[in-house]
Structures are given as structure tokens and as C-alpha cells.
Amino acid sequence: MVLNKKNFNAVIVVEGKDDTIRLKQFFPGIETIETQGSAVSENVLKQIKKLSETKDIIIFTDPDFNGERIRRIVTEAVPNAKQAFITRKEGEPIKRGNSLGVEHASKEALKRALSELHEVEPEKSDLDYDLYTQLGLAGGQGSRHLREQVGIKLGVGYGNSKQFFKRLHMFGISMNELSEAVKEVQNGK
Incomplete structure (x- = not known):
């Protein structure tokens, strides 16, 4: 570019x-x-x-x-x-x-x-906070580090658990995309 x-x-x-x-x-x-x-x-x-x-x-x-x-x-x-x-x-x-x-x-x-620009597209997101938490991105030991790594993987930066959830939603990240990113981070890819 x-x-x-x-x-x-x-x-x-x-x-x-x-x-x-x-x-x-x-x-x-x-x-x-x-x-x-x-x-x-x-x-x-x-x-x-x-x-x-x-x-x-x-x-x-x-x-x-x-x-x-x-x-x-x-x-x-x-x-x-x-x-x-x-x-x-x-x-x-x-x-x-x-x-x-x-x-x-x-x-x-x-x-x-x-x-790798991101645009606001909240209507595309199907994120659910309970599933977000179940993925280990909020409220658990290591969730901060996981959010940081997933933020790098998705190219959306870092935020505390509420900010990060809002950002993912704002950029239209789907539950499937998020789940995949979490798996890749956890598997060291």
C-alpha cells in the first residue's frame, strides 16, 4: 500500500x-x-x-x-x-x-x-456476553492476557473486558470469528 x-x-x-x-x-x-x-x-x-x-x-x-x-x-x-x-x-x-x-x-x-482498517459495523455482530465470558475473555485468570493476544490476532487492539467486548461488537466481529481467534491463540498459531 x-x-x-x-x-x-x-x-x-x-x-x-x-x-x-x-x-x-x-x-x-x-x-x-x-x-x-x-x-x-x-x-x-x-x-x-x-x-x-x-x-x-x-x-x-x-x-x-x-x-x-x-x-x-x-x-x-x-x-x-x-x-x-x-x-x-x-x-x-x-x-x-x-x-x-x-x-x-x-x-x-x-x-x-x-x-488493516476496521469500520464500525455493530449490526453484523452476533456476540453474546455469556459466550464471550465462557471463551475466557472476561472474569477469569488469564483473561487479560487472552484478550491482548486475541486483540492482536484480530487487529483490534486491547481493552478491558467490557471495552473489548464493545469493540468487537462495534466492528461486527462474529461469535464464530471470535471463537476461531481464541482457539488459534490457545493453540499457539
Whole structure:
């Protein structure tokens, strides 16, 4: 996938200038809009809504609490925004003490994330919370680790049990897809 202005009609919502710099390092023609922190201003939300009238919006935030908060706020404002995710491991900084982030991801991780976009499709999901729990994704020993691995397998990031269930539902992940992903993770595939 080559990302440039000629064939990529989207604006990437990122947290800050370091994310923009990193994306432009590998994809020079890419357009971004920065939220400048987790308290997304009304002005930034208005800009994103306006841009969504003519371009696709892709939310690409850090794999941490603040990134998830921004993702929720922007998705609420622009429900048809596409979603890009990197794993926590892909966002780990080289220097100790720095926080997780898009700005630390490799070119390969960024490319993968931008080519494996997720769209909101809750009507396609047949998820059931009881079955979700029976699969070991909530309330059990090791469920956090299992959610993390299944999130990587499905490319939807990580969340606590309720957030992860909502995210799977939001992206239209079926019970069958989820069951398969859990089996593959448990079998080490």
C-alpha cells in the first residue's frame, strides 16, 4: 500500500506532532490532524467532522488509556471513522521512560495498521456476553492476557473486558470469528 495524496483520500487523526512526524517520515503525502492530548477540544472535533464530509477519517491513536479515550471521543463525533491499531509491543519506545505511541512504531507496523482498517459495523455482530465470558475473555485468570493476544490476532487492539467486548461488537466481529481467534491463540498459531 502506497500512501500519498494521489491515492489516499483520508485524514489520519493522531494525538500529537510526533505521530505526524513519524507517519510523514514513511508516507510523505499523508494528511493528519492532531488532537493535542486526550482532552479533544470542540474546535478539533469540528475540524474532524468538517473533513469527514469530503474525506475518510482514520483514527490512529496510541495503544494506551489516553489513546482509547481519544478514539472514543472522535468515534462518537464521527461514527463512520475507520480505525487503525498498533499493538502495545509495536508502540514501545526505544528509550526507557518514554510512553507508548504511534511515534515509536516501525514502518512495517504503521503500514500494516493502515492497511488493516476496521469500520464500525455493530449490526453484523452476533456476540453474546455469556459466550464471550465462557471463551475466557472476561472474569477469569488469564483473561487479560487472552484478550491482548486475541486483540492482536484480530487487529483490534486491547481493552478491558467490557471495552473489548464493545469493540468487537462495534466492528461486527462474529461469535464464530471470535471463537476461531481464541482457539488459534490457545493453540499457539
